[in-house]
Amino acid sequence: MLEAINLTKAYNGTKALDALNLKIEPSEVFCLLGANGAGKTTTISLFLNFIEPTSGTAKIKGLDVTTQPLETKRHIAYIPEQVMLYKNLTGLENLEYFSALAGHDQYSRAELLGFFDQVGLQREAAEKRVGTYSKGMRQKVGIAIALAKQAEALLLDEPTSGLDPKASNEFSELLKKLSSKGVAVLMATHDLFRAKESGTRVGMMRHGKLMTTLKTEEIGHADLERIYLEHMHD
C-alpha cells in the first residue's frame, strides 16, 4: 500500500532522510519512533508530496507520488500534529468542506454527524464555530475528516498529541477498527505505549535512518522502551 524505495531527502547536504526502504501492507499499522529531527515528519511529507525527494521513490498503491500527486492523494488521509481548521465555520462545516474537496458529496447530515460520534465529539460541539474549539476538539475533527475521506492509507503525524488519555485510547481503538477493515497506517509518534497498543510494527529512526523494525506482538512494553533507549543512545 505504502512503499518507500531508497527514499532520501537532503537539505544542503545534510540528510534528513537516508535511503529509507519500507513497505506497509493493508491492515498494517506502522509506528515510526524516534527523537525530534529523526526524519519521521520528513517521511510523511514525502509520501504527501509536500516536499520532493532528493533521490528514491515514495509510492502509494504502486503509484509514484511525485508523478501522480493528485491520484495518490485520493487514497490517503493525513492528520497533522496540529489540525488547523477554518475558524469561521463550524466543525460540521469544516468536515463538509474537506469532504467536498476530497470528492465525497454523498454524505447526509446524519452520516456526517456519525463521523463525529465515531471520534467522540459531542454533537452540540459540531454545530459550534471551530474558533471556540480546544486543540483536542480540533484534532478530533481532523480525525473525522480522515474517516470521511474513506482512505485506504492513513498518514499520521503525532495525531494524538494534545489528546487526553481517554481520547487517545479511543483513537487507538479507532485505528484498530480501521486496520481490521484493511486500512494501512503510517504513524509518527513519541508515545511508546500507544505504539505498542495500536501498532502492528514499530520502526526506530535516528538521524534519518531506519535503525530497526519490530513486530509489536513479539515484544512487551518494557522491551520496547529498552530497545528504543538503546537505539537513541550514542
Added chain:
Amino acid sequence: MNWPRFLQLELKNFLAGRGVLVGLLVIFLAGLYAIEHGRRVIAAQQKVIAATPAMQQAHLEKMLAQHATPDPLNTLYYLNFFTTHEPSSYAPLSVGLRDVNPFHLKIRILTLEGQLYDSDISNPATLALGNFDLAFLLVFLYPLLIIAFTHNTLSSEQEQGIWPLLCSQPVAPQKILAVKACLRFLPIAAIWLLTLLVAWLWLQLPLDRRFGFITLISLAYLLFWLAVSWFVMSFQRSSNFNALSLLGVWLTLTILLPAALNVALATFLPVPEAFAVTVNQREGYHQQWDRPKAETMQRFFQRYPEYAAFQAPTDKFSWGWYYAAQHLGDEDAAESSARLRAKLERRQQWMRRLAWIVPTINAQVAFNQIAQTELDDHLAYLDSVRLFHEQVRKHFYPYLLCNDAPPPVNWAQLPRHQFRAETSGPHVPVSVLSLLVLSIGLTLWARGRR
C-alpha cells in the same frame, strides 16, 4: 469534487471574516456618496447653463438701455454673448476636467484669443484633490479593497496552518488557490456592479454603448488588480510582505506614476505657445492704433473681401475700423494659437499612449472619455466658441462695415451658441484590451514563477 458545496462554505468562511462585510458595506455607501457628489457637481453646472438664455436676455436689455443711444451699435462693445458647454448625461460618473476648465464663457466681438482662457474662480485645494466621483472611487479606493481581501489568500492559510490539510486533498493546490482568490474578488465586483446599477437608475443614464463600455472598463480594471495581487501571492511570502508590496504598487500606480508622468509631459512638451498667443494677440491689435487706417483695413479685407467696399473714415473713429483692428489681433495670434492647440493635443496623445501601460491612468481617461469630460472635450468646446465668435462677428459686420447709415439692428434675433456632443469614446475597447493583456500577462508571469 463537490464544487457547489465547497464554494458555498468557502464564501461563508470568507464573508464571516473580520471586517469583510463592513468593508463591502462601506465601499457601497461610498459608491452612493460618489454618485450623489457627481450628480450635484454636474447639476450645479446644469443649473447655470439652464439660466443662461434668461441671463443673456436680461443682459441684452440692460446693455441696450444703457448704451443704445445715440448709436445703437455702441451697445456691441459692451455686449457679452454667453456660451455654454453642456455636460453629457454620463458626466456625473466622472467629472474629469469639467471642474478645472470653464464650462461657460462669455465673449464680446473683440479679439477672441484674449477671452478664451478665462476661468472661474474656484478653490485650488478642491481642484487639486479632484472630485469624489465614481471614477475616483473605482480608480483609487476599489484597488485597496481588492488588496485587503485577496493579499492573504494563500498566506493566511499557511500562517494558520490549514494549508497542509488542503494540500493533502486530491485537488491541485493552485486550483484551490485560484478559486479562493476569485471568490474573494467576486463580492467586490458584485458591489461595484450594484453601484453602477444604482447610478444608472439614480442618474437616469441612457442605456447605450457607453454603459456597456463603463461596465467593461471597470471590470477589466478590477481584474487587473486581482492579477497584481495574484502575482504578489506567487512569491509565497507572508501576509505582511504581500500587504506592504501591494500598497507600494497601489501608491506607485495611483499617485507616484501619474504625478511623475504629468511632470514629464510638462517638461518634454512645454507650452511656451500659451504666452506667445497672449503677446501676439495683444500686439496684433494694439499696433493698429499706430498704423494708417487704410493699411489695417487692407489686411482685414484680405480675410473678408466681401466688405472691401467699406471705406474707413481717416479723420475720425469708426466702429468698422475698430473691430477690424480687433480681429487682426486674432489673425496675428492664429499661428501660435494653432500651435498651442496642437501641443495640447500631442500631450493628450502621449497621455493616451502612456495609459496603455499605466492602468490607473487608463481607467481614468477611459471614464473621462465616456463621460466626455476630458481635455479633448474642452478643446472641442473652445472650437465651437471660435465658430460662434465668427458667426456673431459676421452677423454684425454688415452693420459695422457699411459706408451709409446702417439699417436698424433686430436685437431680438441674435446668433445663439449651443454645444453638446454626445458620442462614445472611440479608444475604450482598446483600453479594455490593454487592461486585459496586462492582467493575463501578470497571471502568466506568476505561473512561470512557480
